[in-house]
Amino acid sequence: MKLKKLAALAGAAALTVTALPVLPVYAEDAEEIVFAFHLTKTVDMQPIEDALNEITIPEIGVKVDLEGIQMANYANQVGMMMSGGEQVDVIAMLGDYADMLSKNQLLCLDDYIDEYGAGIKEVLGEEFLKATSKNGSLYALPNNNGKAAVLNIVLRDDLIQELELPVDQLTLASDFDGYCANLDLLSDMFAKIHEAHPEYACLVPSAGNSLLFDGTVPFMDMLNDNYGILSDDGSTVVNLYETEEYKKLISYAHEWNQAGYVLEDATTTQEAANTYLQNGRAAAFFIKGEEGQAEQIITATGIPVQSIKLLQPYICTTDVNGIDFGISATSKHPEAAMKFLNLMYTNADVVNLLDWGIEGVHYEVQDDGTVDFPEGLDANTTAYGLNQDWYFGNQFLSYIWGKGRDTTIYERLESNNKNSEFSPVMGFSYDSTVVATELAAIVNVRNQYVPGLECGSLDPETDLEAFNKALYDAGLQTVIDEKQAQLDAWKEANQ
Amino acid sequence: MSNVLGRGEKIFQVIIHIILIFMAACAIIPVWVLVAGSITNEQELILSGYSFIPGSISWDAYKYLFFKAADIVRSYGITVFITVVGTALSLVITPLLAYPLSRKDFKARNVISFIVFFTMLFNGGIVPSYIMWTQIFHIKNTVWALIFPGLLMNGFNVILMKNYFSQNIPVELIEAAKVDGAGEFLIFGKVILPLSLPIMATVGLFVGIGYWNDWTNGLYYVTQPQLYSLQNLLNRILQDVQFLSSSTLAQAAGGAAMTQMPSVSIRMAISVVGILPIMVLYPFFQKYFVKGIAVGAVKG
Amino acid sequence: MEKRSKSGTLKRQWPLYVMVLPGLLYLFINNYGPMAGMFIAFKRIDYSKGLWASPWVGFENFKYLFKTGAALEMTRNTILYNLVFIVLGEVTGIAAGIMLSELRRKWETKFFQTVILLPYLLSWVICAYIGYAFLSRETGLINGLLNSLGINEVDWYNDPGKWPFILTFVNIWKGLGYSAIVYMSSIIGIDHSLYESAMIDGATKWKQIRYITLPLLKPTVIMLIIMSIGRMFYSDFGLFYQIPMNSGTLYSTTQTIDTYVYRALMTRNDIAMSSAAGFYQSIVGFILVLTANYIVRKSSPENAMF
Known part of the structure; x- marks a missing residue:
């Protein structure tokens, strides 16, 4: 009897589970492709997919299957799908272009771009496409958004007013000395804040448990991964962690930490800087950002802040190819995939659909040209609200979210993209396959020391030396030599 | 089983109770911290951390879950x-x-x-x-x-x-x-x-x-x-x-x-x-x- | 019985073969089929060619496991922690199992069993949050307590010396409910007449445990130990990665083979190198188990696994 009941229960549950919405029927001749991309929250993509196909099927004869994959598991999942022979056609990349290229996951786009993706070339321009090319062949497409992000200091506006902090003295530094002058100014400001409001942590880490944005030294090309960077002469690969500049930066961190400006749990916290800001713990943090950064933070946290750029932009390969879209090496529909990619860079309806969902359902166009939630919806209740406008294809075709936001921002971003200084080895990406063994050990050493150094809890005098010794023991020289060899070969071919 | 417990048996029962209560406390206190954390005001969590008795109770987290x-x-x-x-x-x-x-x-x-x-x-x-x-x-x-x-x-x-x-x-x-x-x-x-x-x-x-x-x-x-x-x-x-x-x-x-x-x-x-x-x-x-x-x- | 012919046994025992069929089928699909995929450990994956057609690279993918002093440190940590966990885990599990089965009131058994199982139900990430609630430098409960007692704060996440104790405690805390239930189920199965006659003979509780319960638990204990020995080169990733909040200064006492592999491959998503690590751990475990089983077979053959 009990078993029967159980079986009935199970059967009923199975019915509810499998009763998925009935899919609309499409024209049979549409070629079907699978688009794998990162999702930052769990949403039902089905309505978006249906709406998307209402555009793509008539327009290009392609039916797109949206395969949103959880961000933290993305690279792993795509690798499994490809090795298992599962269909994947268009794949997105978030910082893993070089890795995917080295494993031959990406199809060479040369045969398809001119015929099916002419619009993309026009949108991105030659300079940016260099970042996703190897030996003159194109392997992926960078997304089109503001690439000229630089280090900002985000400061609470109420503190600036109250303590009359001299933020207007901060300059857009054009060299390392200018940057240090900014940091000196900031030191004084932190001192003032700390004195007047000891309840605030003047500084909280903003990414990867580093105060200084992941060890990035301004005006130096980190050459993909920080292990071996480009020296000032523009051709030699040197160890970042032995440069004077790096030592100077972590000395600032150490000084601030010793003075008590830094969040005590800086090296271990997993909370975002925004969370500390919102809840009245953080007075300031460094973050890499472009125009409109302050507005975004204010919208997110409700705390008035100023976000002040500290540097002139300096664009490296990884700034451009951080987010890319490519075609899987296993794809059987490369033409269709390219046609769809072309739409994602040239068709505003496609971009807005992916960014904000369906008009009238997930968003409403406002009088000032921005978009915002329809009546009665908010961030908690919306069924879509991915907020991934920085991600899909061509951001400059997208609406701007948030009523009252500055609508001229895209013009400024585009002009910054064009007028920035570029790294002398723009376009160089390196393949770490042959030094994978060394890198495995090096990454572990890095994780051991860098949070402590860059949050200032370790001593730049003694611990930096130990760090460098451990790096060389792990095989850093081999990595640097390999990178140098690849850079020399690249220069030979490209200059 | 006899209902009359011997002296040794009584001592034995007392000892296992003491140990089990200790084990239970070790298990239950952290879980209580978790429950308390879920009804603590977010700001308090960030500023002063977790506590056994939340200073300011907030049902926001559960309200959010209710939306979902x-x-x-x-x-x-x-x-x-x-x-x-x-x-x-x-x-x-x-x-x-x-x-x-x-x-x-x-x-x-x-x-x-x-x-x-x-x-x-x-x-x-x-x-x-x-x-x-x-x-x-x-x-x-x-x-x-x-x-x-x-x-x-x-x-x-x-x-x-x-x-x-x-x-x-x-x-x-x-x-x-x-x-x-x-x-x-x-x-x-x-x-x-x-x-x-x-x-x-x-x-x-x-x-x-x-x-x-x-x-x-x-x-x-x-x-x-x-x-x-x-x-x-x-x-x-x-x-x-x-x-x-x-x-x-x-x-x-x-x-x-x-x-x-x-x-x-x-x-x-x-x-x-x-x-x-x-x-x-x-x-x-x-x-x-x-x-x-x-x-x-x-x-x- | 031995006299009967083989075909006779088969004829008589065919229902037993039918019984094992579904389970074996599952093992072949779920375990043995994928085991064939271990060849990946010897390949450099080229996705455009597919797994099988990718080039063979010999032991190249294993090299990173033996690189530099880190290899020694992580292997040492993995083995030492496992030894401590096996010994303390068994002892506490048996003790808890016996105590639970000795409780006289039903509600007490229910209550204690439910409560000590709670930690087992929490995911490691949540355990890490709870750990952080206690140990955080700024806002931790323990530092708060130390402060109010006038003792200096401890910077837990930067003090590697304390972590062998913390990790051992957390591991036992989380696993106790599970192992207590394993032992309880064995104890409950013990024939009660044994205890009753012992009581009539005037045996004390301690003597009953010493001479009845423990000897009867011996096979289970040996089995669990042999199985743990097979996992000697594995470590619980959640325990060693999440609980120390990935704090770099703690590596000397928290780095194990699994955390090293995870960190090494975090930026390079290399399935060949991670397969190599699994292969290495399995082989070592296999050798250790065969050895342990051999020793058991010599001393008490009835308790050997095979």
């Missing part, structure tokens, strides 16, 4: 379904495999025992498993993907059961049944199983918890939110928070996305919602252990 009630109810449904079906299936095939292995007269006993044991030492990893299940059995994005891969039966439980059978079921009982003319299936169903309630309850509990807490199958084999189990939902959130906080690039690119992440108290609240049913149901389930004692007593 449809998702959560559905994921509860999925979790209950896979737990019930998975455990039931497991309690069919596990004893069926374990029982013959406990029979000393079963010829293939050693070979099969080794086959079972070997699976506990070696595994091919996720990639070959993924290919096996998706390409040959096509279970991706079906509810079976949450039931079959990995969890249905494992060597540990088989060996646990086998040991129980060989220790607690007298060979004479089986021999006697045979003399009465009972076939192997009848012996298994009428003699063995009724004597095995404690081990069935134990293995059932382990398998059930395994299903209840599993999120990896959902992670790899399911991309449709309709099929997310509760733990899958929770772990997607937790993992993304971790990924975002450690990835410089993701943060630089998606500073805005960072704000989408549920607050600490919401993460706490979801895990409270995840363990609550087990806390409520377990005491009921527990009676099968007690029944086992009764059976043992009858046997004596």
Whole structure:
């Protein structure tokens, strides 16, 4: 009897589970492709997919299957799908272009771009496409958004007013000395804040448990991964962690930490800087950002802040190819995939659909040209609200979210993209396959020391030396030599 | 059992109570901190941390979950379904495999025992498993993907059961049944199983918890939110928070996305919602252990 | 019985073969099939060619596991932690199992069993949050307590010396409910007449445990130990990665093979290298188990696994 009941229960549950919405029927001749991309929250993509196909099927004869994959598991999942022979056609990349290229996951786009993706070339321009090319062949497409992000200091506006902090003295530094002058100014400001409001942590880490944005030294090309960077002469690969500049930066961190400006749990916290800001713990943090950064933070946290750029932009390969879209090496529909990619860079309806969902359902166009939630919806209740406008294809075709936001921002971003200084080895990406063994050990050493150094809890005098010794023991020289060899070969071919 | 406790027995009872209360406190205090965290005002959590008694109670986290009630109810449904079906299936095939292995007269006993044991030492990893299940059995994005891969039966439980059978079921009982003319299936169903309630309850509990807490199958084999189990939902959130906080690039690119992440108290609240049913149901389930004692007593 | 012919046994025992069939089938699909995929460990994966057609690279993918002093440190940590966990885990599990089965009131058994199982139900990430609630430098409960007692704060996440104790405690805390239930189910199965006759003979509780319960638990204990030995080179990733909050200064006492592999491959998503790590751990475990089983077989053959 009990078993029967159980079986009935199970059967009923199975019915509810499998009763998925009935899919609309499409024209049979549409070629079907699978688009794998990162999702930052769990949403039902089905309505978006249906709406998307209402555009793509008539327009290009392609039916797109949206395969949103959880961000933290993305690279792993795509690798499994490809090795298992599962269909994947268009794949997105978030910082893993070089890795995917080295494993031959990406199809060479040369045969398809001119015929099916002419619009993309026009949108991105030659300079940016260099970042996703190897030996003159194109392997992926960078997304089109503001690439000229630089280090900002985000400061609470109420503190600036109250303590009359001299933020207007901060300059857009054009060299390392200018940057240090900014940091000196900031030191004084932190001192003032700390004195007047000891309840605030003047500084909280903003990414990867580093105060200084992941060890990035301004005006130096980190050459993909920080292990071996480009020296000032523009051709030699040197160890970042032995440069004077790096030592100077972590000395600032150490000084601030010793003075008590830094969040005590800086090296271990997993909370975002925004969370500390919102809840009245953080007075300031460094973050890499472009125009409109302050507005975004204010919208997110409700705390008035100023976000002040500290540097002139300096664009490296990884700034451009951080987010890319490519075609899987296993794809059987490369033409269709390219046609769809072309739409994602040239068709505003496609971009807005992916960014904000369906008009009238997930968003409403406002009088000032921005978009915002329809009546009665908010961030908690919306069924879509991915907020991934920085991600899909061509951001400059997208609406701007948030009523009252500055609508001229895209013009400024585009002009910054064009007028920035570029790294002398723009376009160089390196393949770490042959030094994978060394890198495995090096990454572990890095994780051991860098949070402590860059949050200032370790001593730049003694611990930096130990760090460098451990790096060389792990095989850093081999990595640097390999990178140098690849850079020399690249220069030979490209200059 | 005599009702008059001896002096030694009394001291013994006092000592085990003291130890058990200590163990229970160790277990319950952290869980209380978790519950308290889920109803603490977010600002207090960030500024002054967790406490045993929240200074300012806030139901925001649960209100947020209430907005997501449809998702959560559905994921509860999925979790209950896979737990019930998975455990039931497991309690069919596990004893069926374990029982013959406990029979000393079963010829293939050693070979099969080794086959079972070997699976506990070696595994091919996720990639070959993924290919096996998706390409040959096509279970991706079906509810079976949450039931079959990995969890249905494992060597540990088989060996646990086998040991129980060989220790607690007298060979004479089986021999006697045979003399009465009972076939192997009848012996298994009428003699063995009724004597095995404690081990069935134990293995059932382990398998059930395994299903209840599993999120990896959902992670790899399911991309449709309709099929997310509760733990899958929770772990997607937790993992993304971790990924975002450690990835410089993701943060630089998606500073805005960072704000989408549920607050600490919401993460706490979801895990409270995840363990609550087990806390409520377990005491009921527990009676099968007690029944086992009764059976043992009858046997004596 | 031995006299009967093989075919006779088969004829008599065919129902037993039918019984094992579904379970074996599952093991072949779920475990043995994917095991064939271990060849990945010897390949350099080229996705455009597919797994099988990718080039063979010999032991190249294993090299990173033996690189530099880190290899020594992580192997040492993995083995030492496992030894401590096996010994303390068994002792506490048996003790808890016995105590639970000795409780006289039903509600007490229910209550204690439910409560000590609670930690087992929490995911590691949540455990890490709870750990952080206690140990955080700024806002931790323990530092708060130390402060109010006038003792200096401890910077837990930067003090590697304390972590062998913390991790051992957390591991036992989380696993106790599970192992207590394993032992309880064995104890409950013990024939009660044994205790009753012992009581009539005037045996004290301690003597009953010493001479009845423990000897009867011996097979289970040996089995669990042999199985743990097979996992000697594995470590619980959640325990060693999440609980120390990935704090770099703690690596000397928290780095194990699994955390090293995870960190090494975090930026390079290399399935060949991660397969190699699994392969290495399995082989070592296999050798250790065969050795342990051999020793058991020599001393008490009835308790050997195979």
